[in-house]
Amino acid sequence: MKEKLSGNVAIDGPAGAGKSTAARLLAQKLGYLYIDTGAMYRALTWKALKRGINVFAEKQLVALAEETNIYLESTTGGILKVYCDGEEVTKAIRQENVSCHVSAVARVPEVRRRLVELQRKMAASNRVVMDGRDIGTNVLPEAPYKFFLTASLAERAQRRYQELLAAGQPAALEKIKEEIHKRDVQDSLREVDPLQPAPDAVIIDTTNLWIEEVVDKMLSIIYERHNFGTGGATNSGLSV
Template sequence: MPVERLQKLLARGGFGSRRSAETLITAGRVTIDGRPALLGERADPATARIEVDGRALSLPQQTVVWMLHKPAGYLVSAFDDWGRKTVYHLLPDAPPGLRYVGRLDRDTEGLLLLTTDGELAHRLAHPRYEVWKTYEADLREVPHPEVLERLRSGVQLEDGVTAPARVQMLSGEPRPRLSIEIREGKKREVRRMLAAVRASVVRLARVAVGPVQLGVLASGETRALTTEEEQSLRALVGLGTADQPATVAALDGVAEPSLSSIPIDDVPEHAAPEAVITTTDTLARSLAIDGPTASGKSVVGRALAERLGLGFVDTGLMYRACTLAVIEAGIDAGDAAAVTALVRAIELDMFWPEPSAPRVTLSGVDVTSALRTPEIERTVSQVSGIPEVRDELVRRQRGLAARSPIVMAGRDIGTRVLTEARTKVFLEASEQVRARRRLGEEVESGRQTNFDRVLDETRRRDEADSTGHRAIRREQAATDALVIDTDALGIDEVVERCTAAYRAANEG
């Protein structure tokens, strides 16, 4: 096989975009023949042993691009620690590295693209490339012409006005059917647009992505794209064929956009948390989720964000990003003064290619995929246990929350970060249940581990958090928090309870 750039090989192997591959390389997670790989290095996969986190790179014999007719009731996820069905249950013969392109919520059916080409997946899902997606919605009633015009011109949602959509009525039976085309990637965008104009949806399906049509493919079935379909998708996002380089190579260096309308640098460096409050009601309408590690905060938070139409912020990602910066700078995590100085100086931000799936950047580089290493697991509690570091991140978290109401999950959210929130939730679970959930996350991320090791890490995290005086037990929760023991509850029941509490506090 020919010698190729390592980033391209990793993208072909399903490890994300080429920029994500660069992050893996700089984090030291990639080796060639047992030594750490270098950024920009080239290798021949036929003769060199390339590994990521100790796992050998497996390249498909040829690039695979499939379509799946996703049925309603399936999650677009590789793993669900609450036991719900995912689309991978429908793909028993999936080749290594097969990943989905974008998401559909659990209740939406229709066209889902899957590919082993990480760069193609990245570009098709990225808002920069403005790939049009076509949906068909069965409605309870025929919408008024003014409703259609509102959808075409843009609808005001919690996270801003939507881009103009292409909308037309179809002759659906037995209910009115609406065709709507969008080119953004906001969470549950079509459902939220229709809800904003009071159009009641009975069924929602995606029927096309760019020039590729779902056609007559039966629900739950898959098929490979034709050569013409695949080539049309590649051309749409500036890529050549599967065996040729991109035709717009310069796009690889374009920075990911940040959706935060409040730049961190606009806040004085040593400002108190209260200095970034711009709208009291914005903070009050946010939802705060607290609890110990692996209690379900992120899973519940993402589900609530989709249910309520609010953005999701996982503060744990911010602490992990700071820890990565500390490790890369060679600073002793026990040196509180040096760690604090670094955290105050770093360029830390978040963006949302899919609003319920936040991404974190350091100095403009997406590092999200590099935040689950064993070294970060061992070190993050030391970093987060430094009071001055928590002060700095509280300031930055409140800056994110000042933009618009959000769902924020982490530690001390209700007691310190979003004290104004009318709805606060504290999730708890036994350490065994939490360890099983974390094990599922680690396995999905590709880490080689086992239950006993994860249980030990969970206990050590709890001990470190207790030493750092962080709220991990119900008696430490905010006095007005809704406390939920998730041991014996499914995620749907937890989300229902939280949703009811939020609506009771903020509606009417």
């Protein structure tokens, strides 16, 4: 697998499915830039909450998005740092208060338009791994490699619970499960760019898989498609 690839990778899926971790590792193995689009929406949500802006005040959110500079930096160690107007907010945007409100911010069409604009500029190199909730369907519909990661609600809640405990933050498993379910509904039913697999995405259930297994599956499919020169046409809509 030494041959240099080109062609962006789009990874979508609900909260807790392992998108970010898998995307980060995949980008490292491919030598690609990793872009966590969810972190961008979280950064804007964090800024709105910090300013006391109501997350349902659409006009204020749009104005905020237009004036906000969000920058992602991928370190050599594979760690993604998130900056909002020059301030590093990598840890701050993972707080539960942000998690509870980010869907409300992300549902605003003009907010999405602004952030999608930034995301597409970052993907212009044609060598990025980008994860989110509408990457394959809206942000990078022409990406030759598309994946949709999912997992059971119980497993996703447990992962988030362990993540918060490891970070030293208070956590209640049942509350987390309720919040993830609520976000699933919001993301899937929103009118603009709802959460759903692209027609040609490969669906991977990560419930019983180690993250390395998930990445290996994606790598195998990427190189198979590359070697046969079929791009996104092979295994369209496949579940593995």
